[in-house]
Amino acid sequence: MRCLWRKSNAVNYIDVARSESGTLLDEQAKKTMLRKIPHGLYICGVKDGEEVNGFTASWVMQGSFQPPLVINCVKQDSKSHAMIQSSQVFALSILEAGQKELAQKFFKPQRRVGNKFEDVEFYLGETGCPIISDTLGYVECRVVGSVEQGDHTVFVGEVIAAGVHREGDPLLLESTGWQYGG
Numbered sequence: 492m493r494c495l496w497r498k499s500n501a502v503n504y505i506d507v508a509r510s511e512s513g514t515l516l517d518e519q520a521k522k523t524m525l526r527k528i529p530h531g532l533y534i535c536g537v538k539d540g541e542e543v544n545g546f547t548a549s550w551v552m553q554g555s556f557q558p559p560l561v562i563n564c565v566k567q568d569s570k571s572h573a574m575i576q577s578s579q580v581f582a583l584s585i586l587e588a589g590q591k592e593l594a595q596k597f598f599k600p601q602r603r604v605g606n607k608f609e610d611v612e613f614y615l616g617e618t619g620c621p622i623i624s625d626t627l628g629y630v631e632c633r634v635v636g637s638v639e640q641g642d643h644t645v646f647v648g649e650v651i652a653a654g655v656h657r658e659g660d661p662l663l664l665e666s667t668g669w670q671y672g673g
Contacts, residue, residue: 530664532594535563536582536613536621539574543621545607546571547597549664550643551583559650561632564643575646579634582620585627586662593623594662617652628655 530549537544550564563581565572575581586594597607612624622629632648639645 532586532590532662532664532667534584534586534593534597534623534626535565535571536584536616536623537571537574537578538580538615538619538621539577542574543608543615543619544571544574545597545621545623547594548583554647560635561630561648561650563632563646563648565646566643567639568642572644575634576637576644578619580618580620580632581634581646581648582616582618582622582629582631584623584629587627587657588660588662588666590626590662591667593625594667622654624656626656627659627661628657629653 531551533548533551534545535548535551537546546565546569548563548565550562552562554560554562561583563583565575593611596611599607608621613621614624616622616629616631618631618633620631622631629652630650631652633651634646635649636647637644
């Protein structure tokens with residue numbers, strides 16, 4: 492649908508669509524603004540029994556001080572999603588600025604590339620989830636809640652373990668030139 496928009500004497504047309512609530516939504520404005528939300532990049536380590544996997548996560552944030560909560564949004568049709576649902580735990584390894592290649596390696600689905608940890612040094616944390624050694628550090632979480640909406644599940648994890656490997660600046664999505672969102 493195209494709508495007329497007036498600003499002073501200029502006439503412009505913008506592409507809009509009706510959202511699920513029935514309101515008009517400017518698709519380009521939505522994409523532009525959602526892509527301006529800053530995102531760090533993390534490797535989310537997951538496990539189910541003896542099997543481990545990992546993926547690059549960017550929709551992550553701190554959710555509470557007391558208790559310490561982390562919000563992690565995970566694509567519902569992924570193997571890692573099923574592993575989190577089964578085990579109810581995950582770990583986030585915080586990538587350092589300059590670790591774009593590592594982030595890229597973990598974007599690929601396991602069913603296509605096999606063992607993503609094959610040539611990456613890691614260890615298993617208290618939860619049994621893989622933690623990448625060559626990162627700024629990590630948090631390990633026990634899932635205490637979840638919300639399934641849209642194509643991702645919002646997992647709320649209580650931080651039950653954490654560690655610092657070294658000081659440094661985190662890798663941000665905007666510094667990679669990639670766009671994920673919108």
